[in-house]
Amino acid sequence: MTMNSTGRPTSLSSIDGEATAATTSGSKGLLQAEGLIFEIGSTDKTGVDLAKPKGTKSRLGGVTRGAGTGLPGLTEPEAMRHYVRLSQRNYAIDLGLFPLGSCTMKHNPRLNEKVARLSGFADVHPMQPQSTVQGALEVIEELADWLMKLTNMPAVAMTPKAGAHGELCGMLAIRAALFARGEGEKRKRVLVPVSAHGTNPATAAQCGFIIDEINAAPDGRVDLADLKSKLVDPSDIAGIMLTNPNTCGLFERDIKDIADLIHAAGGYFYCDGANFNAIVGRVRPGDLGVDAMHINLHKTFSTPHGGGGPGSGPTVLSDKLAPYAPVPFITKTADGLRLVEHHDEAPASFGRMCAFHGQMGMFTRALAYILSHGADGLKQVAEDAVLNANYVLARLKPVMSPAFEGYCMHEALFSDGFLKDTGVETIDIAKGLIDEGYHPMTMYFPLVVHGAMLIEPTETESKAELDRFCAALASIARRAVQKDPSLKTAPHLAPARRLDETRAARSPRLRWTPETSTLKAAE
Amino acid sequence: MTMNSTGRPTSLSSIDGEATAATTSGSKGLLQAEGLIFEIGSTDKTGVDLAKPKGTKSRLGGVTRGAGTGLPGLTEPEAMRHYVRLSQRNYAIDLGLFPLGSCTMKHNPRLNEKVARLSGFADVHPMQPQSTVQGALEVIEELADWLMKLTNMPAVAMTPKAGAHGELCGMLAIRAALFARGEGEKRKRVLVPVSAHGTNPATAAQCGFIIDEINAAPDGRVDLADLKSKLVDPSDIAGIMLTNPNTCGLFERDIKDIADLIHAAGGYFYCDGANFNAIVGRVRPGDLGVDAMHINLHKTFSTPHGGGGPGSGPTVLSDKLAPYAPVPFITKTADGLRLVEHHDEAPASFGRMCAFHGQMGMFTRALAYILSHGADGLKQVAEDAVLNANYVLARLKPVMSPAFEGYCMHEALFSDGFLKDTGVETIDIAKGLIDEGYHPMTMYFPLVVHGAMLIEPTETESKAELDRFCAALASIARRAVQKDPSLKTAPHLAPARRLDETRAARSPRLRWTPETSTLKAAE
Amino acid sequence: MRYLPLTADDRAEMLKTIGAKSVDDFYGDVPASARLKGPVEGLPNHAGEMQVERHMTKLAAKNRAASDGPFFVGCGAYKHHIPASVDHIIQRSEFLTTYTPYQPEIAQGTLQAMFEFQTQVAALTGMEVANASMYDGSTACAEAAVMACRVTKRNTVVMSGGLHPHYADTTRTLCEAAGIKVIQLAPAVDGELELAKNVDDTVACVIGQSPNVFGTLTDLTSVGEAAHARGALLVTVFTEAVSLGLVKTPGEMGADIAVGEGQSIGVPLGFGGPYVGLFTCKSKFMRQMPGRLCGETVDADGKRGFVLTLSTREQHIRRDKATSNICTNSGLCMLAFTAHMTLLGDKGLTHLATLNHEAACDLADALGQVKGVKVLTTRYFNEIAFETTKPAEAVLAELEKLDIIGGVRVSRLFPGAGLDNIIVAAATECVTASDIQAYAAALAQVL
């Protein structure tokens, strides 16, 4: 076997297994090796051409930067290649089913990308005169109108920048309402189911509330008895944060009783609307006694997840909470639409949540999505999402362990029961899916189910895709039961093998430094 | 080893070599299996929503379609996934060096894509009133001006739609000029070097000319003696088609003598300008005695190759040929720019080459490219392109066989001399490059070099990319010399293995039919 | 300069490796008299992206876009809505920045799309085989004429008076150069059937168009029969691919070769190009076709794959004996076409065609009611010809002032043919009822 100067074999034939074959370039067919910009760029280079400076004398008043940034530049061809190469190491909805439960990874229509880029939207400044942005304000109003009608709620705060920010909006409104009632200092307890998403307790805590956890019943819903026991002394109750459909993919069938109980206790009902996709157009949360609910435009209304955002979390509010909504908001005047930006015009408002007026770029996309579907289409969205999930549940029931009896809503939840004594764990199933060409499901969430596997196909999957996915997952389940050891080391066919997360956390390297680069790029 | 219903192993671990491991889904990690639209779509489906028809009574006069098309539709999510999946089976400039000699695969700036899509260019009809398209006509004029100045030629025909179409333009102009001289029927012989691109003889033949091949000298240039011998009786000489820099990547150092000889013989000098990238901004073909030359905007001026076009082949013309230029062309009038579209306004014109006014979408891109570079930048383009090619030549000289002595222009040409007695052939080297993450070089062209390998890196490659490429190619050359049998079956790491071209040609299947689909998609 | 990755240091180091003093060394073969001292004179130097974008934006703003207001221009290019996803797909780096798929192992994406395209075009036209695209409809037409002569070993081509004049002119140019005689019938709104009377034993093919350049639909079956009876071929042409969702196909009419413009499906108006020529024929003529063909095969592992095939027809193999000189064709427009066609499917195409036809019917009704207007077309798809009491040139100019782009005057298509008062106007799914009303009202005002 011949070796090249770095000691790697020079011949493909001389090694077993082609996937592990070393190449001289480090690339493997279409999969391109690519270093960090700090390794391939240089401070000499730039990918922009700018006008010559005139040489004006500085008016920085001496507040000048000492050292340069040292940041490398790349010319445009190099930069383009860098990011295109990196991109091919990602999975994406456009490549296949992305069954991340609770995340609603649906198709992102390209029309929405196009309209968001119209210069009348993309090239408009948030602080330019309001007379020059009436079209932008109309977009916000029109979207708000849809959201209120779809939820049957009388008000909506448009500024929250993601789901968690919407939760913050709702909980701050509840807090403000309690203070307005003179009970703000007293009512600090918020009930949160164990199954709740982490943002719920985190948000409540951020608002100074104390979290009181409620258990799940064996059927995956709130344990009503436990809930009632927490309300025996209601004097410190601020409210409840409940997800519906919940994180087990189930509709909280006692939701109206829960709403009544919490209201009777003097509290408010915050509903986490992350799973609105299951019921949009079919059920209006306003009909269920909800006081506040955020809507993830990046889930139900298809604004792209973009590898971790941006999102947008408009939050609908009941009459009781509407007066406390954050600034800015839009009012109608004889001269057109106007932004109320300051506290003095809205004294009850709990204040401002962010600079400017919310995630306009997501509003345009979501509105285009909503108009495309219409009331009939949105209903169909919910129904198809739920149908798809139930189909997956039905197809996989024979080989996996459904967490609960009966139908599900938009996502199918399994426990790791079927893995008992196999040595294979939930994570191994997830990584096995990667080899089969799929993104894994959400794993180990919700916490109430052991080794949870939460599968949300969404409505934008065809039956054929679901069939292929179920067959692949079933084959993995069978391999697990047969204790196939290759699952423990999956994935084998992805651009990277399992990564050492412990090492990353133990001595964190959060930025490149010349020293760390001795640990070189994937070859 | 367990098998699934189709007899494939269900376990990854049970097979040797991960790359060949079968999965249930047919996908392999990020590489997604994907069938033909005819297998995954259905006539029931569509990816468009259109307004309801009113039910107007048909005025087709009975000229109606009998049977439906039977064409499947896909919804947008399915269609997007189909094409994104397919795309990942392609190599592209954005992924890496694309050293196809004679093709000038350079970076395609995204600014150019953006400006081409401005509605004032993309959404303008070729037959709308000329007063409403003055900006479009200005683009053509401005680009034409650059092309004339860069070539020092007095005229340019803008309508040819690719290089070969530009050749046609030039040869038709020559034909028209000969007829105008009353020698059209007599002068039919066109000299074409053996090394010429196939489009040259094909074009000449299409114009009714007779091809007379001239040999290459041992130094890769035209054999001047052979040329002269063909001109002993010049009476039937129409002209010469000569590529410069030629397809061996060399500058025809006798080019002015050749021009003089051909002119003295009463013929015209057509120059194939496909390789203009090597000299743009440094040498003007008009200074070399050229009468006509096409410019591939999709090569020198970076309009994207798009998997096989569209291209654009504006053709510069000398004073002698300018009167015969095709319609339409632009004239300046008091009211602005005006298109001359008809023969009656330009009686000497050889006529029309295509509908409308040429490849406007390529003009906008090329103009943006040209303005971005400017005269200084274009000169640098040529110099860097030539420098890069010479660098590759110098780096690979020790392990491969340069076809000729000395420096090259924009591309480095090697023969298969170094493969003698190895059993490895040019094609194996090419396919070996695929495993290393590169598109192969042009192979077996030009015909004058045995087992030719023609490498054109272009100016948009960094030194680091060239180094990596040369190292990879050198390693393959070494493996070849060591008779590494794996080269004969390369590629091993690409989405497909070597394809059976003989079978394809023997019983051509040029379209899908329900029967052929038994031969199923890659799994 | 932002597109040039070499630094000054790189250049110096590379020259050293090469053993050259400067790049001038590489240009040693350039005749001294042709060596420029500096950059080409009279031209500006490089400019930033913002500067270039502003310049181009300014030029673009000088044009009146079709979507800026009522718009009725057709005659070989049609304003249709293109789904945003089509543009996304063709901008994928892997499609946009790749070459002709000569290396099939790393070009299956382009090749499979090509195979799907060929199948779609064949199904759309009702023809047996289609190639992987030509430059545009007009050059496809010219190549069809030449191919018909090759097939029949005859030397005369007859073109109808309804054939788009640019197509006719393009065909004449190519034919004349190849020594082929061209007969063109007089322009006529409804004269395609005249072709049948102009076939004799010397004729290689007759070329008819439906819908023709005036918008008239014609069943060319009888023309084909007349041609076949004399050993000639029927070549049919269409410039509006969407029409094939409703109208009789070339295949159904017995065409031997059918060509057309594919712009209507997936490709923007773009002031005339790039477009995508569709080229189809009977299987038996397959080896006489111009252009690229993609075929199905298997790879070394026995898996289905696609390759460019029958390249012995092509210039790079056959050189002066090739069926055509075409090399680069219209790849990316081919992709746009096939992606849009995939989104449409049979269902969407039929629906789209229906909307187009209805819009044209509405237009004909609305304009027909204007005093001084006479609609001339009686069978049409989405385009009509009408005559007015005033010269079309003046009428269109007046309409333009009212921001109505009313169509194409026949005097621009056929100057000197004495059809100066006729306008050809198209209506697609992009035309609204209020656009049509506005047109009729403006016309009433102008006439």
Add this chain to the structure above:
Amino acid sequence: MRYLPLTADDRAEMLKTIGAKSVDDFYGDVPASARLKGPVEGLPNHAGEMQVERHMTKLAAKNRAASDGPFFVGCGAYKHHIPASVDHIIQRSEFLTTYTPYQPEIAQGTLQAMFEFQTQVAALTGMEVANASMYDGSTACAEAAVMACRVTKRNTVVMSGGLHPHYADTTRTLCEAAGIKVIQLAPAVDGELELAKNVDDTVACVIGQSPNVFGTLTDLTSVGEAAHARGALLVTVFTEAVSLGLVKTPGEMGADIAVGEGQSIGVPLGFGGPYVGLFTCKSKFMRQMPGRLCGETVDADGKRGFVLTLSTREQHIRRDKATSNICTNSGLCMLAFTAHMTLLGDKGLTHLATLNHEAACDLADALGQVKGVKVLTTRYFNEIAFETTKPAEAVLAELEKLDIIGGVRVSRLFPGAGLDNIIVAAATECVTASDIQAYAAALAQVL
């Protein structure tokens, strides 16, 4: 409906497999009173792509885009040129349509970009570590205040009078809910150094901004020293990331936490969002940071790779004990930022910053010469404050009629603060000399 792949047949077949009669079965748990009979009332049904696009285009056309004419608005968002390649990159399917990189084996693209981003932001700010983004600058500021309290175990935050009022308000909202006392100094064009006089042993941090909302640059080193002397932290804020190409960095000023808005690099104005919050701090506070962090590690083959790390800080692990509730952050804007920053490099950034500064100098000179104008800022980057003889509201309205969008009136930022005649105006590389001339001329006319 074009986005829904299931056909009626599919639905029927799937219901059969499931054993359900209709989808209504799945909604059995919905209280009867909440079950809708049909689609939600009062809302239209689905619409085609062309219809929706036209509607949105019409709304867009009602807005005056920054590039439509002279434009000088800043105050926390800046009009910069974004290279076309940046938009191409963020539209890649593999970046656009993927999730937070929880599965690192198939997310190395996003993760490597994130790691590069963190490194760039740290280098840009001169700080030790940066996270993978916050919603925007204002929420980053609020989180910084809360984090400072967590770190110092104190409960008071002092904000300068030059801190962007939206940032101050956002911070106050979050702090008040968390029981943190907030002291805000009176608005002042040049008052950042006042912070030093407002630190005592109860103060967790002082928050100063440079350039501040009036455009004034301040070296906050002395403020930091005063804070550190009392055991408080220095939090610095910037809203114009491009300034960091020239001005003293937070790191150089001794900031413990530095936050800012990254919009200026790669992200369009977009009427205020989405933007990208930059969050940096000293290494020792790393485990107190909010938001996602990407770290380097190796895979099972020993190859370098990247993962999300230190997630024990985050809500999905730590729940009510998390450092923040943030989950979805600003991934794609992060990518736009890092791609643009990569194109700039140090060289481009410095150059760009220089052009911005020169434009502002030109603006100050031009406006300063107008009678009735007094430029108030003496040290600035690309934004200045000036006072006129008339109320700013009226002045800007008059300018608007002359198609000049002249800046932001301080009365909109700080209503009731008695600064009614002051305008804050920014000039970036997009502003031309003629824009500036037009502004000065118009102002002269208006005053």
